[in-house]
Amino acid sequence: MAVVVLSIIPAAFGGVAWGILGGALPGISPSITMALLLPFTYSMAPTTAVVMLACTYIGAEYGGSIPAILIRTPGTNAAAATVVDGYMMKMQGKAGEALGISLYSGFVGGLFGMLVLVGLTERLSAVALAFTPPAYFALGVLGLSVIATLAGESLVTGLIAGLLGLMISTIGTDPVTGLNRFTFDSPELLSGIPPLLVMVGLYAVGDLFVKTGEPDWAKATSEEARIKFPSPALWKRIARPQLIGSLLGAFEGMMPGGGGAVSSFLAYNEARRWSRHKEEFGHGSPEGIAAPEAANNTVACTALVPMLSLGIPSSNSSAVLLGGFLMHGLIPGPLLFVSHADVVHGLYVGMFAGNVAMLIIGYLIMSPCMWLVNRPKPYLMAFIYALVVSGVYAIQNSIFHVGLTLGFGVLGSAMTYFRLPVLPMVLGVVLGFVVESNYRRALVISSGDYRTFVQDPIAAGLLAVAFLFVTGALVRRLREARHVRSAAGASV
Amino acid sequence: MKPAGVTKEASRREIILGCGTLAIAAGYYLLAVRIPQSDIADVIGAQGLPKTYAALLALLSIILIGRAALARRTAAAPEPPTITVGPAARHVGWRTFGMLVNGALYVALVTRLGYIASIAGLIASTIYLQGGELNRRSIGVAAGGALLLWLLFVRLLHIPHPPGIWPSLF
DSSP states (O other): OHHHHHHHHHHHHHHHHHHHHHHHSTTOOHHHHHHHHHHHHTTSOHHHHHHHHHHHHHHHHHHTHHHHHHSSOOSSGGGHHHHHHHHHHHHTTOHHHHHHHHHHHHHHHHHHHHHHHHHHHHHHHHHHTTOOHHHHHHHHHHHHHHHHHHSSSOHHHHHHHHHHHHHHHTSEEOTTTOOEESOTTOGGGTTOOOHHHHHIIIIIIHHHHHGGGSOOOOOOOGGGGOOOOOOHHHHHHHHHHHHHHHHHHHHHHHSTTOHHHHHHHHHHHHHHHTOSOGGGTTSOOSHHHHHHHHHHHHHHHHTHHHHHHHSOOOSHHHHHHHHHHHHTTOOOSTTHHHHOHHHHHHHHHHHHHHHHHHHHHHHHTHHHHHHHHTSOHHHHHHHHHHHHHHHHHHHHTOHHHHHHHHHHHHHHHHHHHTTOOHHHHHHHHHHHHHHHHHHHHHHHHTTTOTTHHHHSHHHHHHHHHHHHHHHHHHHHHHHHHHHHHHHHHHHO | OOOSSOBHHHHHHHHHHHHHHHHHHHHHHHHHHTSOOOTTOOSSHHHHHHHHHHHHHHHHHHHHHHHHHHHHHHOBOOOOOSSOOOHHHHTHHHHHHHHHHHHHHHHHHHHHHOHHHHHHHHHHHHHHHTTOOOSHHHHHHHHHHHHHHHIIIIIISOOOOOOTTOGGGO
8 A cells, every 4th residue: 555655746846847837838727637647547557547547637626726826827728717817917017916825725725525426426336336338328328418518519519529529439440340440451440449439539639730829838947936924814815705606616627518617617707696795806806717717626636536437527627537447457337346445545635635735836836837938939849749659659669659640630620620529439438349339238137128227226317417408408599599680580 | 680609600610510521521431331240249239339429410510500590690790800810820831730740750750750859840930830939049049959869768767769860779
């Protein structure tokens, strides 16, 4: 146990440091930061690898607030709410205080998220132990339907992205008969396309291609890099927004498609509503930083609840973490707690250490962070590209994999252009095997009787919820379209 | 007055997307029916779900095309650009394409030239494509970066990379 802890703690510190640096680069989201790290975790012990990835998520959520406060450019989507008051505080000469509030609130939110994660995950997975093949199939369908309806701008494009992911998952050997499908006589495709390559391609390379046309971001001065932790009076003042942020983050993190950005803005609005200093919001309010930062760091922990207990990731970052689990032969879901309880408990310890590490590293890493943010964008992008191709090659010493990742990069940038959401596709790739193998297994057990999916109460319930989600989204979109049409008619 | 929010450009994109995914569905279906039948196959078989996925994708593509075509009729005309498109903006598409060609060249050349030379080339050309200048500084950064990555992967992590023209280093 001591040996395991000895490897977990450095992994937690390393992951947090990597996450803060990645999150601090404008436009590099937590999922991209994690995707860049994925290939490097391949040769690590499973527990060390997943701890490092999870702690990268934790660090990136805080890192995003650094450029948000210093240069008015959020490093991550979740830090967008921090820009409002963070940058105002910086303009008032209080950049150090703003960074301190962000770091401390992220730490508080992270600890709260850990409590929720540990308290809920195993209970939920205990329920999931009663799952049969029809229920697993239904769970996969539910996960895909929920993400497809919530991600992106349209239900149809979300479903298309999910289906494309499912199609990619059919490449390789058929899970029942062992026949080759869509392999084009290529030996490299026999074992299918690893989800890791899809994620690195879609998130990291695709983003790199998209960002080619974007201008360089503003630069910060090094005098702003000194963090000042809140005074006891300020501690007291920001306690309520931190609680609001933590509660909303805990709830939103577990909701499919919720994520840090939604929870941050919700927390900001609620903190203003409950504040005694409403007038300060938008003009440099410490509460306006504390609430969103507590929320997005809570999300970094609670987003793992559905992923660990049911195997369904609720956000891009938890999907990448799921990829890390799969890469090491670990299948998140109820059986993970039975077959690899040591990994789960190691992850808890690592994430707790990661939250503490964030407080220490967040304080120490400011200078390297500023140095990195101030590098010219072309140089940074060039190194990210080099790191991706080198890291992907390192997984199986395969040039074919590098080419495949570049192909998914092209697909990712095309998806951005056509506004096709990435998460449903990633989920389709990840869940494709679970959906198909359990669907067919269920039918083999029931001798081809399709009623098995409605006779199993869990499967029937999950499929009903999936149906409600899709029809609910459809009805909502139709109503919106009718509203737009009637508004247009009235204005003619 | 046309409804705000839906522009002809957005509808055009959706129609192109729908046509593209429809073509993917057709191609995927044709490949799916060619999967041989197995004697030990279950009731669904290896073809079963792929054919269903293709049919669903085709259906959704048709819905997308139909919806976009309807929206196009009532769509607002695109707003006139507020910023003059300069030569730099016009080159963005080419630069993005260049990034892909850059990666493809790396894949094609790394086994022949070796890791250090190829990755240095990739870094230098990416700096240029991302808007940087190719000068002594950027070439120095590319060479230093290649050396750093070689140290990280080959020496520190002991992950072999293609030796190419300099086998003694690997």
